[in-house]
Amino acid sequence: MLSFIFRRLLQSVFVLLAVSLIAFSLFRFVGDPVAQMVGQETSIEDQEKLRERLGLNDPITTQYARFVGNLSKGEFGFSYRTRQPVSEMIISRMAATLELGTVSLLISLLVGIPAGIYTALKRGGVLANVLLVTTLIGISVPTFVIGIFLIYLFGVELGWLPTFGRGETVPIGWWQTSFLTLDGWRSLLLPAITLGVFQLTLTMRLVRAEMQDVLKTDYIKFAMARGINYRSLYLNHAFRNTLVPVITIIGLQLGGIIAFSIVTESVFQWPGMGLLFLDSIRYVDIPVMSVYLVVIALMFVAINLLVDILYFAIDPRVRLHSAHE
Amino acid sequence: MSELLNINDMSVKFPTRFGEYTALDSIDLAVKAGEIHGLVGESGAGKSTLGAAVIGLLPSPGYISSGKIDFSGKDLTRLDQQSYHRLRGSRISMIFQDPQTSLNPLLTVATQLVETIRQHSDINPLDARSRAIALLEEIGLYDVEQRIDDYPHQFSGGMRQRVVIALALCTDPELIIADEPTTALDVSVQKQILELIRTLCTERQLGIILITHDIGVINEITDHVTVLRSGRVIETGTTGDVLGNPSDEYTKALMAAVPRLDKRLDRFKNIVAEDLLDSEDNSWRLPSASAEFASQWLLAEHQREDSRSSDAGPVVSVEHLDVTFARGQPSWIKTRANFKALSDITLAVRPGEILGVVGESGSGKSTLAKAIVGLVSPSAGTMTFRGEHLPPRLKRHRNHVARRQIQMVFQDPYSSLNNRKSVEQIISEPIRFYGLANDEKLIRKLVASVLELVEMPQRAMLKYPHQFSGGQRQRIAVARALVARPEFLICDEPTSALDVSIQAQILNLLKDLQQIYGLSILFISHNLAVIWQMADRVVVLKQGELVETAETEQFFRAPSQPYSQMLLSETPSLELIQ
Numbered sequence: 001m002l003s004f005i006f007r008r009l010l011q012s013v014f015v016l017l018a019v020s021l022i023a024f025s026l027f028r029f030v031g032d033p034v035a036q037m038v039g040q041e042t043s044i045e046d047q048e049k050l051r052e053r054l055g056l057n058d059p060i061t062t063q064y065a066r067f068v069g070n071l072s073k074g075e076f077g078f079s080y081r082t083r084q085p086v087s088e089m090i091i092s093r094m095a096a097t098l099e100l101g102t103v104s105l106l107i108s109l110l111v112g113i114p115a116g117i118y119t120a121l122k123r124g125g126v127l128a129n130v131l132l133v134t135t136l137i138g139i140s141v142p143t144f145v146i147g148i149f150l151i152y153l154f155g156v157e158l159g160w161l162p163t164f165g166r167g168e169t170v171p172i173g174w175w176q177t178s179f180l181t182l183d184g185w186r187s188l189l190l191p192a193i194t195l196g197v198f199q200l201t202l203t204m205r206l207v208r209a210e211m212q213d214v215l216k217t218d219y220i221k222f223a224m225a226r227g228i229n230y231r232s233l234y235l236n237h238a239f240r241n242t243l244v245p246v247i248t249i250i251g252l253q254l255g256g257i258i259a260f261s262i263v264t265e266s267v268f269q270w271p272g273m274g275l276l277f278l279d280s281i282r283y284v285d286i287p288v289m290s291v292y293l294v295v296i297a298l299m300f301v302a303i304n305l306l307v308d309i310l311y312f313a314i315d316p317r318v319r320l321h322s323a324h325e
Numbered sequence: 326m327s328e329l330l331n332i333n334d335m336s337v338k339f340p341t342r343f344g345e346y347t348a349l350d351s352i353d354l355a356v357k358a359g360e361i362h363g364l365v366g367e368s369g370a371g372k373s374t375l376g377a378a379v380i381g382l383l384p385s386p387g388y389i390s391s392g393k394i395d396f397s398g399k400d401l402t403r404l405d406q407q408s409y410h411r412l413r414g415s416r417i418s419m420i421f422q423d424p425q426t427s428l429n430p431l432l433t434v435a436t437q438l439v440e441t442i443r444q445h446s447d448i449n450p451l452d453a454r455s456r457a458i459a460l461l462e463e464i465g466l467y468d469v470e471q472r473i474d475d476y477p478h479q480f481s482g483g484m485r486q487r488v489v490i491a492l493a494l495c496t497d498p499e500l501i502i503a504d505e506p507t508t509a510l511d512v513s514v515q516k517q518i519l520e521l522i523r524t525l526c527t528e529r530q531l532g533i534i535l536i537t538h539d540i541g542v543i544n545e546i547t548d549h550v551t552v553l554r555s556g557r558v559i560e561t562g563t564t565g566d567v568l569g570n571p572s573d574e575y576t577k578a579l580m581a582a583v584p585r586l587d588k589r590l591d592r593f594k595n596i597v598a599e600d601l602l603d604s605e606d607n608s609w610r611l612p613s614a615s616a617e618f619a620s621q622w623l624l625a626e627h628q629r630e631d632s633r634s635s636d637a638g639p640v641v642s643v644e645h646l647d648v649t650f651a652r653g654q655p656s657w658i659k660t661r662a663n664f665k666a667l668s669d670i671t672l673a674v675r676p677g678e679i680l681g682v683v684g685e686s687g688s689g690k691s692t693l694a695k696a697i698v699g700l701v702s703p704s705a706g707t708m709t710f711r712g713e714h715l716p717p718r719l720k721r722h723r724n725h726v727a728r729r730q731i732q733m734v735f736q737d738p739y740s741s742l743n744n745r746k747s748v749e750q751i752i753s754e755p756i757r758f759y760g761l762a763n764d765e766k767l768i769r770k771l772v773a774s775v776l777e778l779v780e781m782p783q784r785a786m787l788k789y790p791h792q793f794s795g796g797q798r799q800r801i802a803v804a805r806a807l808v809a810r811p812e813f814l815i816c817d818e819p820t821s822a823l824d825v826s827i828q829a830q831i832l833n834l835l836k837d838l839q840q841i842y843g844l845s846i847l848f849i850s851h852n853l854a855v856i857w858q859m860a861d862r863v864v865v866l867k868q869g870e871l872v873e874t875a876e877t878e879q880f881f882r883a884p885s886q887p888y889s890q891m892l893l894s895e896t897p898s899l900e901l902i903q
Contacts, residue, residue, distance in 0.1 A: 219430070223429065227441075229444060241430070
């Protein structure tokens with residue numbers, strides 16, 4: 001187990017190095033950074049000085065080594081647009097995105113898994129079919145349309161929930177949380193639902209398909225023939241066996257939610273990393289964009305490591321296999 | 326003694342789009358306590374449906390349309406779902422075919438046993454656990470205290486089946502339905518499991534319904550036997566009577582089709598008038614395509630080659646062959662733990678002979694086949710084909726002559742044919758690939774002819790594999806291997822997925838083809854009786870090592886090695902059949 005985690009961490013380092021190389025090339029080769037930093041009236045000599053000071057005249061390998069070195073020390077440089085340190089900007093936005101992602105994941109799991117099990121067991125039932133069809137609508141309508149529709153219904157017509165921003169937040173150290181205020185929760189609800197609908201449909205259909213497969217297996221038939229009560233049969237015997245593929249997909253999706261919540265964040269003006277990324281693109285704020293890339297890659301790597309560790313918890317065959325090695 | 330189970334005039338129907346399909350038709354069956362009642366029949370006979378009907382787990386949408394199932398005075402067909410479910414496990418239980426798949430892989434043996442025991446009796450977990458331990462000891466598991474907390478995959482096949490039996494028994498049921506309980510096991514393990522079932526039946530006064538397609542198993546342990554065919558009872562009676570003196574034609578034919586160890590036949594008797602030869606299928610023919618045409622085409626090649634190599638050296642020979650599989654992922658720190666699938670195998674196949682390869686599962690039979698055909702790389706040793714060096718897997722170029730001349734027929738005809746291709750595409754592929762014919766018309770004619778040669782209607786070439794039964798698919802697989810005009814054919818368990826009657830047909834076909842074309846065949850089977858009927862010489866493998874090579878006659882009369890003797894003695898005998 002430990003050697004497995006160690007090996008995965010080693011692999012992760014290579015993944016991150018590769019992503020940082022892409023981020024670095026973005027930084028250095030998409031246009032001239034100096035030209036974007038300075039105004040039109042700056043003299044060529046001053047530009048040259050700035051270039052020298054930023055180390056842009058050093059060999060490419062030195063520059064890349066410095067870039068990776070700075071990243072590993074947590075020095076992410078400064079934004080072209082706001083002149084703030086990039087690390088501060090990302091951290092202040094990260095809390096918002098992570099909270100949004102977590103809540104939408106919870107919504108999708110808490111609704112998607114029971115709905116998936118239910119629709120697998122009641123095949124062809126009225127409620128099961130209604131669930132399948134309505135969630136299909138959810139997955140076929142683009143996210144922003146759902147967001148706008150929710151804003152219109154709950155924000156404008158009914159006036160129950162706020163339509164933009166995070167509402168009131170409470171600082172816990174450097175982390176600004178909206179979990180501790182009613183206003184924060186009210187603001188969180190609509191964007192979280194918008195983001196969660198897609199994931200919900202996917203989870204539900206995946207759980208349903210896996211459940212249907214597992215219910216056909218001999219060990220479920222055998223458990224049925226032994227008169228094991230239906231509750232334990234479905235939840236303990238059958239559902240547990242669907243977990244490995246379900247967790248794999250959910251893990252990948254969670255990474256996607258966090259990384260690409262851009263549309264939702266922009267619809268709800270949610271001050272998260274997605275919105276920051278959008279603004280950075282608009283102003284060609286390359287330092288922010290490249291750090292964003294690396295941070296997202298780090299998250300994907302971390303989530304996938306977590307998923308792999310969960311396999312160990314779920315499936316004894318994986319545990320044993322690695323013990324043999 | 327009164328009857329434990331009495332099925333009276335029961336019919337089971339499955340509604341389909343095309344009207345109701347009757348799976349079981351007025352079945353009468355009685356089982357006493359302390360008796361093993363065998364249900365035998367070919368696939369589709371309704372054996373498993375009968376078992377499922379008794380335990381109330383008929384697959385949807387099947388239902389019992391008429392009749393009664395009387396179980397110790399209660400009519401099971403009148404039970405509601407809930408009380409039926411309480412009955413399952415506590416009074417009626419079931420043993421499934423494949424111990425690899427019938428245990429939940431994520432729960433320990435202890436968890437599964439304790440849950441089942443506590444489901445049906447009100448005792449605390451610790452008592453349930455000690456009961457489970459006692460039961461596993463009775464069943465014949467070793468080191469129960471330590472092993473009970475293991476997961477199913479940590480046990481061998483035979484031990485797993487014992488766990489399955491323990492699970493079925495742990496609640497003291499009165500009736501057990503055993504659906505092919507030993508089909509997935511090796512003969513030696515099969516014998517132990519059958520003995521265990523017999524002992525439990527007698528000691529605990531259980532009623533057991535034993536479903537099997539294997540007459541050998543029926544002969545070995547059942548008291549009564551019922552022969553089913555297409556959902557009807559053909560014959561029923563004590564095992565001695567039915568096997569020794571069958572009154573029905575079908576039963577007689579069924580017995581005759583079983584390969585046996587005590588008699589060697591030239592041909593098996595065909596049981597069923599071939600239902601595939603219906604008039605609609607036969608009316609469609611390609612002009613001038615015929616079995617004779619295929620035969621001539623196949624022979625033309627041989628005559629040419631015979632004149633070239635008339636010396637009687639071996640077709641294929643293998644010397645000191647090792648095959649090693651790496652376990653786990655490569656690592657810098659540790660050397661890989663390796664698994665030797667074959668070690669130091671030396672054998673030769675003479676021209677025109679059938680060399681039988683026998684051994685239990687894991688003995689390396691299939692690995693040997695794969696190494697010769699070029700699917701697996703040997704780690705040491707040499708192979709020759711007609712006296713010339715035969716390069717291993719990747720080094721054997723795709724237009725190396727042996728790629729064509731060595732062909733293979735796989736075990737499972739359901740997965741060895743591409744379902745997305747028509748039979749014509751499947752069979753014509755080798756012709757095109759090896760450039761044996763270029764004219765489109767000729768290729769079509771060849772496909773039609775070779776189908777006729779393997780006793781299939783020519784029209785089959787227009788259809789897709791899923792439209793055929795297992796036996797028909799295996800014929801298509803044989804046809805595909807034949808059109809490459811091979812010199813050497815490898816058959817890896819070609820009939821073990823098939824019913825005895827179909828097996829008889831395929832074996833006859835292979836034998837005929839071998840005699841006509843002088844093919845050399847490497848014939849792999851775990852079934853000694855089949856080998857005895859087919860092979861000229863026999864090779865015995867045990868855990869990757871060659872134990873014995875002998876002429877078939879001599880091997881079956883007096884095997885020299887203890888392992889071979891054990892294999893022979895553990896094959897179920899058919900002494901009751903005349």
